[in-house]
Amino acid sequence: MDKQIIFEDDHIRVIFLKGHSEELIFSFGDLITRAKGLSINAEKSLLKYDYNVIGVMPKEKSWFPTESMHQMMHAVQPYLAQFKTIVGYGGSMGGYAVIKYSKLLQMSRAIAFVPQYSINPQQVEDRRYAEFFDINLHRDMDISAQDISAETDYIIVYDPYYNEDKEHYLKIKEMLPRLMTFNLPFTGHDALSVLASSSLLNDFIRHKLDQDYFYAQIRQVKKNSKFYYRQVISQLMSRHSKALGRILKNNDLQLDTQYFDPALKQLITRIMLNRRQVTEQDLQKLGIKVNLPQESNLKLQDHFESFLIFNLISSKVESYTQEAIDLNDKYLIPLLAKASCLVKVEINRERYIVAMNDRGVMKLVKENDALSTDLSPLVLKKHDGYYVISYKGKNLSTDEYGVCTFIDPPLTDVTRFILV
Known part of the structure; x- marks a missing residue:
């Protein structure tokens, strides 16, 4: 594999991967796929089709500063001169770079997944990336008409129901004279992960712009993508x-x-x-x-009038309404509560201690069994008129949805429980 670094500064590392294609691909990394050795974003997929690739990999969460990119041009200009077809590809921060530098890099096609228009909090309402905005690096960083080439075909993939990305898309769309948009509903900011496919990337690079054809290929990838269905379920x-x-x-x-x-x-x-x-x-x-339990009548009630249980399906302490517990009493086991003690549940007439590790993973341990070194029991403390459940100095709290978390003192209403 013939790879070499052709440019590097404090913000980017630029790597040339020699192939045998007629096209030159600029593949931009993102917040996750940052510079690491000679790795290039989407390298396996691009290698499969033997592309010539220039990988522009960010060292920092710095959104490819203009000064770095213009300094890079001295190194990449000899490569640009060798190819008639130049294609840009990237997602999120990389998608921003694909569009921002499409004219500079003489792209004939620019493929951007969920790109940003800017991370300047004065330019966009989206605050996901505001902490990375540096006025010294990002002055006038927003995508402008002078960055856009009338000769470039632009492809954008995004979720039209994800408001944060939609804001960026609508601002970018106004400037692109030749744009083909592909909607990927209910995938949030993970469109690139959902459509991770070598053949689809190859089509985006080489196939003529045919929206029906691309949507058919996208549907095929989604059909075989567990990640897609997980994303849709979590969103909907x-x-x-x-x-x-x-x-x-x-x-x-x-x-x-x-x-x-x-x-x-x-x-x-x-x-x-x-x-x-x-x-x-x-x-x-x-x-x-799941292992099936027996029911119990002891109930600790939270501030929202739900009851603390151990959920045998999720292996978590949670709170549910009495109606939900009655309907699902095989799986929702009330916590035992009488006096200050370790938190316990009873299953099939056998008692278990509820223990947890520092990663928040809970386990049931038989009452007389030894705890592993990474586990500590939850402790039930009886106070005057209420109970508190603790783990290493933090107190269990519930919210209106029944999700339990451990928070630092002091005690509040959401960390106090009463025995009904």
Whole structure:
């Protein structure tokens, strides 16, 4: 593999990867794919089709400062002169660079996933990246008409329902005379991850601009992308929870146990347990395994009049309404509470200590078993008229949605529980 650094300063590292294509690809990194050795953004996909590539990799979260990019031009000009077709590719911060420097780099096609117009808080309402704005580096950093070439075909992929990215898109759209937009609803800022595909990237670079063709290819990639379905579920589930019931009823799903990450698994099960009775068949379809418990009548009530339980599906202490607990009593186990003691639950007439590690992972440990060195038990403290649950000096709090977190003192209403 023939690779070499052709330019480097405090903000960017520029790497040439020699291939045998007629095209030269400028591949820009993002906040995640920053400079590391000789690595290039989307390297595996570009290598597969033997492209000549110049990888522009950021060293810092600095949005490819104009001064660095213009200094880079002395190094890349000899390469530009060798190719008639120059294509830019990148996502987010890299997508910004693709459009911002499309004219400077003489691009015939510019492919940008969820690009920014600017990170200047005076220019945009989006505050996700405001902390990285440096007036000394980013003066006049916004994409302007003078950055745009009338000879360049622009492709933008984004989620029209994700307001933060939509703001940038609408500002950029006004300046692009030749733009083809592809909507990827309910994927948030992760469009590039959803459409991670060597063949699709190759099409974006080489295929004639045919919107119907590209949408067909996008649909095919989405169909085979677990990440896409996870993103859609996480974006939609809290607003359209009935859809999950229809999916489970109408589809013979048999997902593996690793399909959903713990956070998404917790979201799905919370919605299911709150709004409908959960069956073992539902859980099997979603790849969720659980040991069945027995019910208990002891209940600690929080500030929102819900009750503290241990959720055997998510393996978390949470709070639920009594109605949800009654519907799903196999999985929602009330915490035992009488006096100051370790937090415990009872399952199949056997008592378990609720323990946790510093990463927030909770486990049930049989009452007489030894704790592993990384686990510490949750402690129930009885005060005058209320209880507190603690972990290493932090106190358990609940919110109106039943999600529990550990926060620093002092005690407040959300960290006090009463025994009903």
